[in-house]
Amino acid sequence: MTTLEVADVEVYYGRVHALRKLSFTVGEGEIVCLLGNNGAGKSTTMNLLSGLVRPKSGRVTWDGMDLATAKPWDIVASGLIHVPEGRRIFSTMTVHENLLLGGYTVRDRRAVDERIERVYELMPRLAERRRQQGGTLSGGEQQMVAIGRAIVGGPKLLLLDEPSMGLAPLVVKQVMEIVAAINAQGTTVLLVEQNARAALKIAHRAYVVETGSTTLSGPAAELARDARVVEAYLGS
CATH class of the missing domain: 3.40.50.300 (P-loop containing nucleotide triphosphate hydrolases)
Structure with missing residues (x-):
C-alpha cells in the first residue's frame, strides 16, 4: 500500500x-x-x-x-514528522525536555510518557543523559535526541x-x-x-x-x- x-x-x-x-x-x-x-x-x-x-x-x-x-x-x-538536517535540538534544555517537546501536538499525556520510555529503551544512552543539557551532548547523541523527539510525536x-x-x-x-x-x-x-x-x-x-x-x-x-x-x- x-x-x-x-x-x-x-x-x-x-x-x-x-x-x-x-x-x-x-x-x-x-x-x-x-x-x-x-x-x-x-x-x-x-x-x-x-x-x-x-x-x-x-x-x-x-x-x-x-x-x-x-x-x-x-x-x-x-x-508525517520531519527530523531536519543539522538536528536542531534545543541546546539549553535537557534531553528529557527536548523529548517532551516532541509531543506538543499529542493530547494524550500518557501516550507521550509511554513514547518517551520507548525512546529510552531504544536509545539507553539518552536515558543515562536525560537530565543533561542538549548542547553538551556529542553529535551522535544530539542526533539520537532529534530522532527520539520525532518518535514522541507518534510518526506514521x-x-x-x-x-x-x-x-x-x-x-x-x-x-x-x-x-x-x-x-x-x-x-x-x-x-x-x-x-x-x-x-x-x-x-x-x-x-x-x-x-x-x-x-x-x-x-x-x-x-x-x-x-x-x-x-x-x-x-x-
Missing part, C-alpha cells in the same frame, strides 16, 4: 529550478532512501513534504492528504534528512541501526542521505536524485550493485 506519492513535482526558488518532474513513492512499512550529492534537491524534497515549500506543479499526497496545500502543523498532526511516516552528517563511522552505524529498529516496530521511513553505503544497507528501496529529478530507482540491494551507483556514490 502506497502512503506517499510524489508525482511530476516542480519547485522553484525564484529563478532557481530546484525540483524537476520529481517522482517517487513510499509504501507502508518501507524504508525508502533518496540518494544524491549536495544540491541535488533532497532537502528541498523534505521541506516540500513538510509544507515548508510549495510546488509550482505536480502532485504530493500522503495518506489521502494533499501536501501541496496542507498547513505544516496539520501535516505533523497527521503523523518519519522523514530523516542526513542523519549521518558529521558523525564518525561507528556512530553512523549505531544511528542506522536505530532507524532500522524504528522501522521494524512499524514506522515507515523516508531517509535522505549522502552516505549511500550506510543507507542502502537498511533501505528496502532507493532512488537516486540528480539536479532535482529521480534518475535511478529500484530495490536497495540492486542499486548497491549498480555500476553507476558504485562509481558515483560507493567507490570501488
Whole structure:
C-alpha cells in the first residue's frame, strides 16, 4: 500500500529550478532512501513534504492528504514528522525536555510518557543523559535526541534528512541501526542521505536524485550493485 506519492513535482526558488518532474513513492512499512550529492534537491524534497515549500506543479499526497496545500502543523498532526538536517535540538534544555517537546501536538499525556520510555529503551544512552543539557551532548547523541523527539510525536511516516552528517563511522552505524529498529516496530521511513553505503544497507528501496529529478530507482540491494551507483556514490 502506497502512503506517499510524489508525482511530476516542480519547485522553484525564484529563478532557481530546484525540483524537476520529481517522482517517487513510499509504501507502508518501507524504508525508502533518496540518494544524491549536495544540491541535488533532497532537502528541498523534505521541506516540500513538510509544507515548508510549495510546488509550482505536480502532485504530493500522503495518506489521502494533499501536501501541496496542507498547513505544516496539520501535516505533523497527521503523523508525517520531519527530523531536519543539522538536528536542531534545543541546546539549553535537557534531553528529557527536548523529548517532551516532541509531543506538543499529542493530547494524550500518557501516550507521550509511554513514547518517551520507548525512546529510552531504544536509545539507553539518552536515558543515562536525560537530565543533561542538549548542547553538551556529542553529535551522535544530539542526533539520537532529534530522532527520539520525532518518535514522541507518534510518526506514521518519519522523514530523516542526513542523519549521518558529521558523525564518525561507528556512530553512523549505531544511528542506522536505530532507524532500522524504528522501522521494524512499524514506522515507515523516508531517509535522505549522502552516505549511500550506510543507507542502502537498511533501505528496502532507493532512488537516486540528480539536479532535482529521480534518475535511478529500484530495490536497495540492486542499486548497491549498480555500476553507476558504485562509481558515483560507493567507490570501488
